[in-house]
Amino acid sequence: MHNHNKAGFTLIETIIATALASIGFALVFQGLGGAARLSKASTQSTRAVLVAQSVLAENTLDPHDMHIQGITDGIAWTLDANVITEREDGMALLRINVLAEGPGGRRVRLISERVAAP
Helix, strand or coil, rough: CCCCCCCCCCCCHHHHHHHHHHHHHHHHHHHHHHHHHHHHHHHHHHHHHHHHHHHHHCCCCCCCCCEEEEHHHHHEEEEEEEEEEEECCCEEEEEEEEEEEEECEEEEEEEEEECCCC
């Protein structure tokens, strides 16, 4: 009987190792792609929030002009206001609704209440 020492791998072992490595790399790259998509979505949401906050802070509303819209930094926004209650002297309590939508379809809605003088 001959006792040969085996050195190296058989063809089957090499094929299995290559297949397992390929699956591992595919999973890693798929995970990286998902992380990149989540990062982009988060950035778009943050930009939409900042634009909505800016629109809400900068716009002084005339109770007779209750609908304003525009585009800021690529974010389309709409500001609507409804009178909740109005006093005899013309002071009004308004509910303000700002909807901002980014190019990727991410939407942000902010709602606030504000007093408007006559």
